[in-house]
Amino acid sequence: MTALGPEQASFVxxxxxxxxxxxxxxxxASPRRYFRKSVGGQANALLMVTEPDAPDTLAYLDIARHLSALGFSAPHILADRADLGFVLVEDFGDATFTxxxxxxxxxxxxxEQAIDVLAALHSHSCALQIGLPAYDMAPLLDEITLFADWFVPAYFPNVDAADFRQQFTALWRDALHSVAQRREALVLRDFHVDNLMILKQHSGIARCGLLDFQDGLIGAAAYDVASLTQDARRDVSGELETRLLDRYMAQRGPMDRAQFMADFHLLAAQRHTKIAGIFVRLCQRDGKPRYLDHLPRVLRLLDAALTQANLSPISDFMAAALPDWPNAALAKVSPK
Structure with missing residues (x-):
């Protein structure tokens, strides 16, 4: 067992x-730390420790309560002192989808359980009744720059990273112009099997426990669908992806399928670009090289998504500036 610090002990x-x-x-992958409380061998509470008054902690509290009010299973907030960086939440256990x-x-x-949750959330009449920022051009481009700032210097050290960043960002700004204006869904932003759990005591959409949603914004519905079906950490077959997309759209009712799929492929490419940079950053800055094991998959997904989204200006630029970039990480050698 772990001894809590004096302030943490006083809080609990x-x-x-x-x-x-x-x-x-x-x-x-986050800077947060977690402590589990067990009684008689049964987990029943988690203590989350982070920076005092951290914006993502305040957002976590707001979104958790909002999701619960809508009928979704976010962890119940047992107590919080955001000013100290302490939050005590319901413990969902260890039954993640992964x-x-x-x-x-x-x-x-x-x-299918997960895609049903997204369809229900995106159809809920009150889902957008929360004061969150928009997933607009600024955060979308901030994420794109992670590729230029971390992946490029690591695997292509002879490339002028600043020049690459400027041109790369300009191309993405053009590509993201329309999707950056979407305000159609509460986007949880990290919706994948590591952050989903089965809660056997519940049924329906409440049976799926939701974790790691503190970065939520208001934006395009297709983002979380792409995050789930084109997972950076595990292979999802094309057949299953198609099945899930069909199931999602059937539950959403009348919608512009062509527009949704255009958003889906575009945001998949944007997300894979971001994740490639994040995984290198986790290795270099945070000392977590295991994330590089997933980098070859991410680059394959990115290469395919660029084609599916008809992003030839971006793919042509990358091919010229970063020769053979999709194979850059296949050797799984940690960048220096």
Whole structure:
């Protein structure tokens, strides 16, 4: 067991929990730390520790309460002192979709559960009644620059990264012009099997527990659909992707399928570009080289998405500036 610090111990005791019996959980890609409280071998609370008054903590609290009010299963907030960086939440346990899939669970059933949640969230009449910023051009381009700032110097050190960044960003600005204006959905932004859980005590959409949504914004509905079906961390077959897209659209009712699919492919390309930069940053800055194991998959997905989204100006520029870039990480050698 892990001893909590004095302030952490005071916080949990004020919420009715003993200060003893907390176990630190392994770190993930975020700067947050988590401690689990077990009683009689049963997990029942998580202590999240982060920076005081961190914007993403405040957003997490707002979005968690909003999702719960809409009937979705975000962790219940047991207590919070955002000014100290402490949040105590309901513990959903360990049954993430990733864990269940590794144990041989029915892949199609789990992914259909997840896509049903997105269809329900994007159809809910009150989903947009929350004060979040727009997923507009500024954050979309900020994410694009991660590729220029981290991937390019790591794998193409002879390229002028600043010049590449300027031209790359200008091309993406043109490509994202229309989708940056979408205000049609609460976008959770990290919707994939690592952040989804099965809650056996619930049914329907509430059976799917939601994690890691503090970066949520208001934007295009296609973003989270692409995040789920073109996962950076595990292979999803083309057949399953098509099945999930058809299921999603059938539940959404009348919609412009051609426009949605254009957004889907465009945002898939944007997301894969961002993730390529993030995975290199996690290795170099945060000392987490295991994320580079996924980089070859991300680059293959990006290459395909650029074609599917008809982003030839971007793909042509990348081919000229970064020769053979889709194979840059195939050797899985950690960049220096």
């Amino acid at each position: 005791t004020s919420a009715g929990f003993a200060a003893e019996g907390w176990k630190a959980l392994p770190a993930d 864990h269940l899939l590794d144990q041989g669970a029915d892949e199609t059933a789990l992914y």
